[in-house]
Amino acid sequence: MMKKVLFFVACLLACNSLMAEDLMVNSPNKKMRFTLHTGKTLKFSVRAFGRAAIDPTKIDLQVDGKYLGAGAKIANSSIKEHQLSETPVVPVKFETVDNHYNELTVKFKSGIQLIARAYDAGVAYRFVLDKKGSVIINNEVFDFTLPGNPKVFFPTEESLISHYERYYEVFNMKNILAGTFCSLPMLNIVAGDLHVGLTEADLFDYPHLFLESNGKGQLVSKFPHVVKATVAEKGELGDRNEIITEEADYIAKTAGKRSFPWRVFPIAEEAGDLIEGNLVYKLSTPSKIKDTSWIKPGKVAWDWWNANNLYGVDFKAGLNNETYKYYIDFAANNNIPYVILDEGWTKSTTNIKEYAKDINVEELVKYGNERGVGLILWALWGPLNEDIAGTLDLYEKWGVKGIKIDFMQRADQDMVNFYEEVAVLAAERHLLVDYHGAFKPTGMEKTYPNIVNYEGVKGLENNKWSDEVTPTHNVTLPFTRMLAGPLDYTPGAMDNAHAQNYMIRFDRPMAIGTRAHQAAMFVVYEAPLQMMADSPSNYEREQKFTSFIAQMPTTWDETKVISGEVGEHIIIARRHGNDWFLAGMTGAEGMETAVALDFLKDGQYEAEILTDGPNAEMAAIDYLLKTKSVSKADELNIKMVNGGGFAVIFHKK
CATH class of the missing domain: 3.20.20.70 (Aldolase class I)
Incomplete structure (x- = not known):
């Protein structure tokens, strides 16, 4: 009987291993690697400069009450190299931007896609949805997990109603108390010298991402919900401060055919390389204004x-x-x-x-x-x-x-x-x-x-x-x-x-x-x-x-x-x-x-x-x-x- 049980367990493990699949994409210089782990849950991890930068981090999108990434089966996947030269209308860092990256596209049978890009200066991923009509986004899962106990520059927030003018408090990740949360961008220093940033790009018709400590050395996603009603704050600041009195139980109602914001991770050994990386610009939609000659900074x-x-x-x-x-x-x-x-x-x-x-x-x-x-x-x-x-x-x-x-x-x-x-x-x-x-x-x-x-x-x-x-x-x-x-x-x-x-x-x-x-x-x-x-x-x-x-x-x-x-x-x-x-x-x-x-x-x-x-x-x-x-x-x-x-x-x- 024991042999039959062991044989049955072995078959289950074999089936699960067949269902699970790791898909990887490397940066052009091969120093960054984004790995997507599929199977029972959807996770990603990142290696940079030969060592772990981001440990397996659970991600998912809950649409109309259903999580689309959990257990999703892959329909197909592809990797392509892209090299573009862009001329910014307003050159914040460079007059010409070399946008060179390798892109992994994974299509799941559940109707969701994941696109990941690997740059020499970091990585990014986003979800893409292909559904008819409008949809309710109940939640987006992002359980940020970093190796060891990194030093964190943490822009602590007391409320989602904020001017987002934050002092960057310095913590070790495992010492951040449960319930403490922050806005973005944030910065982590892993293994003493690996700088891992986090922000977002190309965000439209969707709320901003916040991160909250679970008290176990992990930061989990937190989103403002759709606002249904507000009242003015009492007192002399009532002309500008408001109190949210009613929220929906979801974070967005939006088109079923759309891309979601990029989750962006600038990564560098030298802190200054974070500044030169320019990832948010590279990941964002080009100008929709045809005549820009009048724009004078x-x-x-x-x-x-x-x-x-x-x-x-x-x-x-x-x-x-x-x-x-x-x-x-x-x-x-x-x-x-x-x-x-x-x-x-x-x-x-x-x-x-x-x-x-x-x-x-x-x-x-x-x-x-x-x-x-x-x-x-x-x-x-x-x-x-x-x-x-x-x-x-x-x-x-x-x-x-x-x-x-x-x-x-x-x-x-x-x-x-x-x-x-x-x-x-x-x-x-x-x-x-x-x-x-x-x-x-x-x-x-x-x-x-x-x-x-x-x-x-x-x-x-x-x-x-x-x-x-x-x-x-x-x-x-x-x-x-x-x-x-x-x-x-x-x-x-x-x-x-x-x-x-x-x-x-x-x-x-x-x-x-x-x-x-x-x-x-x-x-x-x-x-x-x-x-x-x-x-x-x-x-x-x-x-x-x-x-x-x-x-x-x-x-x-x-x-x-x-x-x-x-x-x-x-x-x-x-x-x-x-x-x-x-x-x-x-x-x-x-x-x-x-x-x-x-x-x-x-x-x-x-x-x-x-x-x-x-x-x-x-x-x-x-x-x-x-x-x-x-x-x-x-x-x-x-x-x-x-x-x-x-x-x-x-x-x-």
């Missing part, structure tokens, strides 16, 4: 952070035409193409079709046009959502160049659709879009390149009310939040102090770190629409420094990370046209280094070099600015203090 003179604090003028500064004309004059004098009219220009925060009594937008537009400066208008998302087309028609009639939309605070399917609707309608009216109070970018800015920035970052505005924006945080962001795309950090603070001298001041804010640390942000942080956050009066007092940062471009033809460690330092070189720009930032500890200039092309360059001054360890505002002639054969000896930095502009002779 650039810098913005910003009013809100500095609370319109002008001084040395012969009028009362504030929310009035005199103040904004001064901002326009400042922008024109420094070749800054835009001025933003932030909160306060409207008759009320909910009446965004009329301007306040001391503001005349059409007069300011005319004044700006005469000086080559365009205006961008701030608006709350709720009032805009009541009449998107009508409001944008009015702004187009006034002649403004763009809109900054604020306080979205959600990442569910309907909110994602709001972002797309605004982008489409704004593009039809030749308006740029800056999403503030926003979730992270997911590549929609490639599809609609009039989207020129997103916030979704704990940036400089937090200095008005907290001490959390530290140099360590600042040099964590390039390797974490910036993996998703552009970030509206809003640099340029002129009142600089080390932590022991820092004070929280809402109306006259300052920043932690040196003046050179702030200057470096204009090269390090990717932001096609880049704010200059401080007061024109402060900038004009130090015109030498202002002229230096004002000439920094906001788009880049080439990007090369020289060195970097998450939370410790970054040194990066970028090219715009014939000129090169080099910058570095440090966290809690300073550093001295020699930077080889071999990234330069042949010939001589005049280098404008801005560094921490000799007294910057005590007085964070201290900096030096000098010029010298250099070539690619030279190197620069750089010293950065704690919370320090440097920036260099190389003009081709």
